[in-house]
Amino acid sequence: xxxxxxxxxxxxxxxxxxxxxxxxxxxxxxxxxxxxxxxxxxxxxxxxxxxxxxxxxxxxxxxxxxxxxxxxxxxxxxxxxxxxxxxxxxxxxxxxxxxxxxxxxxxxxxxxxxxxxxxxxxxxxxxxxxxxxxxxxxxxxxxxxxxxxxxxxxxxxxxxxxxxxxxxxxxxxxxxxxxxxxxxxxxxxxxxxxxxxxxxxxxxxxxxxxxxxxxxxxxxxxxxxxxxxxxxxxxxxxxxxxxxxxxxxxxxxxxxxxxxxxxxxxxxxxxxxxxxxxxxxxxxxxxxxxxxxxxxxxxxxxxxxxxxxxxxxxxxxxxxxxxxxxxxxxxxxxxxxxxxxxxxxxxxxxxxxxxxxxxxxxxxxxxxxxxxxxxxxxxxxx
Numbered sequence: 001x002x003x004x005x006x007x008x009x010x011x012x013x014x015x016x017x018x019x020x021x022x023x024x025x026x027x028x029x030x031x032x033x034x035x036x037x038x039x040x041x042x043x044x045x046x047x048x049x050x051x052x053x054x055x056x057x058x059x060x061x062x063x064x065x066x067x068x069x070x071x072x073x074x075x076x077x078x079x080x081x082x083x084x085x086x087x088x089x090x091x092x093x094x095x096x097x098x099x100x101x102x103x104x105x106x107x108x109x110x111x112x113x114x115x116x117x118x119x120x121x122x123x124x125x126x127x128x129x130x131x132x133x134x135x136x137x138x139x140x141x142x143x144x145x146x147x148x149x150x151x152x153x154x155x156x157x158x159x160x161x162x163x164x165x166x167x168x169x170x171x172x173x174x175x176x177x178x179x180x181x182x183x184x185x186x187x188x189x190x191x192x193x194x195x196x197x198x199x200x201x202x203x204x205x206x207x208x209x210x211x212x213x214x215x216x217x218x219x220x221x222x223x224x225x226x227x228x229x230x231x232x233x234x235x236x237x238x239x240x241x242x243x244x245x246x247x248x249x250x251x252x253x254x255x256x257x258x259x260x261x262x263x264x265x266x267x268x269x270x271x272x273x274x275x276x277x278x279x280x281x282x283x284x285x286x287x288x289x290x291x292x293x294x295x296x297x298x299x300x301x302x303x304x305x306x307x308x309x310x311x312x313x314x315x316x317x318x319x320x321x322x323x324x325x326x327x328x329x330x331x332x333x334x335x336x337x338x339x340x341x342x343x344x345x346x347x348x349x350x351x352x353x354x355x356x357x358x359x360x361x362x363x364x365x366x367x368x369x370x371x372x373x374x375x376x377x378x379x380x381x382x
Contacts (some may be wrong), residue, residue: 022054031062032091039098039105046104059095059109066092079133082125083155089119123159130156134169138176143234146176147216177216179382180233182225183208186240193246196360200368204239207372217382235313236305237375242317244298244363246356252291258337259284285333287342290350296359297321300367304378314378318370322362324353 022037035058041051066088073081073088092115099105099112106112134152137145150173157166183205188197208219219237220230263280270276297320304314328348331338338346353359 022058023050026054026058026061031058031065032095034058035062035095036098039102042104043102052104052108055099055105055108059099059112062095063092063113080126080129082122083129083159085122086119086126086159089115089122093119127156127160127163130159131163131166131169134173138169138173141176143177143179143216146173146178149173150177150216174216179214179217179235179379180230181208181217181219181235181237181379182230182233183219183221184236184238186238188241188244193357193360196357196364197241199361200364201239203368204371204375207368208237208375211372212376212379214379214382217379233307236307238301238303238305239371240301242299242301244296244360246296246298246359246363247353248295248297249353250293250295252293254289254291256287256289257284258287258331258333258339258342260334260337264334264336283334283337285331285335285337287329287331287338287346289327289329289342289345291327292325292350292353294324294353294359295321296324296356296363298360298363298367300364300371302371302374314374316374318367318374320363320365320367322359322365324359324362326351326353 022034022041025031025037026034034054038051038055038058041048042055045051070085070088073085078084092113096112096114099109130152134149134156137149137152150170153166153170153173156163157170185201185204188194205219205221212219220228220233224230225233260283263282265278266281266283267279268276269279300318300320302314302316302318303312305312326348327345328350329342329345331342331346335343354362
């Protein structure tokens with residue numbers, strides 16, 4: 001009973017809040033919100049008196065407010081007066097559509113006003129405003145100006161599709177806005193590791209192409225930059241291994257005397273009375289183990305350089321290491337003195353470590369992870 005009463009109280013509070021929200025918006029002069037909230041309330045409860053009163057009061061005030069705002073804009077010298085008027089006409093039409101889609105609302109306001117014609121006229125006038133603003137931004141020639149120009153041309157194209165030569169201007173603005181980055185891998189000075197290093201470099205390049213998706217950032221290989229005659233990139237990403245060691249081998253031999261943890265059967269004996277019994281004792285074995293570690297490690301340098309002034313704007317180093325490990329052995333004595341793990345080691349045979357090219361790839365894996373995370377973080381700012 002107490003839970004039911006609690007639910008009823010909560011439900012009542014929700015209803016009261018929903019009823020009062022439109023009225024509160026009206027009291028604060030937010031006429032559009034008052035209209036929207038009262039219409040929403042009337043959809044779920046057509047007989048709600050407060051919502052009816054709020055809608056009847058707020059709609060004419062909202063229309064009056066936006067018409068006055070539009071008139072003030074049109075009388076001003078604001079270079080975007082038609083663009084801003086489009087936003088206000090869209091809000092007026094949204095109220096018109098909301099009321100028409102609510103039977104209870106249309107009964108209260110049977111003739112809401114459509115501003116579709118005015119909206120289309122405002123769009124026709126807004127397109128040249130944005131187009132001219134785009135031209136002005138293009139003329140300044142900076143990267144941020146290119147971004148601004150692109151946004152202006154996009155708006156113009158949204159108001160009037162294919163307005164003048166806006167598609168060509170969009171391409172010009174996008175090219176101006178785009179940060180052009182050449183990826184430069186410093187080759188490894190070793191024919192032995194050429195394929196492995198190229199594999200690593202290709203992975204990094206593909207990551208930049210496919211995982212850093214920014215509208216105004218484009219990555220080029222040196223060959224692509226040459227084919228497209230890119231003479232003045234914005235950034236050069238320079239990456240190369242400062243140092244690396246592959247296949248550094250460390251062998252360790254050790255012996256130990258193993259003693260069984262528990263007593264085990266070691267034979268039998270005959271008592272004086274002729275009874276034969278088993279004899280238990282701890283057993284021993286001499287264990288010989290050979291360990292081999294093959295260490296491969298390296299250090300990669302990353303520099304991001306501004307092409308225009310050769311300023312280094314990112315300078316980091318990334319280390320990676322891979323240790324291949326194997327052990328084998330043999331024993332003399334009773335195998336029951338050995339643990340399960342020691343017996344397994346004695347079953348191993350000596351094996352060769354992976355080829356050096358594979359070891360190179362392995363130690364670069366942690367470098368790849370840290371490097372790509374850094375590049376993603378860095379270029380997500382642009």
